[in-house]
Amino acid sequence: MLLLQAKITEQYGVLKDTVRRPAETGDMETLASMALQLASLEQGLAALQTYGADLVQEMASANTE
Numbered sequence: 001m002l003l004l005q006a007k008i009t010e011q012y013g014v015l016k017d018t019v020r021r022p023a024e025t026g027d028m029e030t031l032a033s034m035a036l037q038l039a040s041l042e043q044g045l046a047a048l049q050t051y052g053a054d055l056v057q058e059m060a061s062a063n064t065e
Helices: 002-020 027-064
Strands: none
Touching (some): 002 027
16 A cells, blocks of 8 residues: 555656646646546555455465465
């Protein structure tokens, strides 16, 4: 989860840097792509926060069998 949080922070920072610089051709496509990547990372983090404990229990029980 820490890795996903770091990637989210990194992606958000790159997105902010892109918005701050002077506009160039193709920026809207780049921003849209970056926003989709950010949303995907956030969704993955939310899923791990929701199901992470259950997954850890499943792995632990699988290792004891």
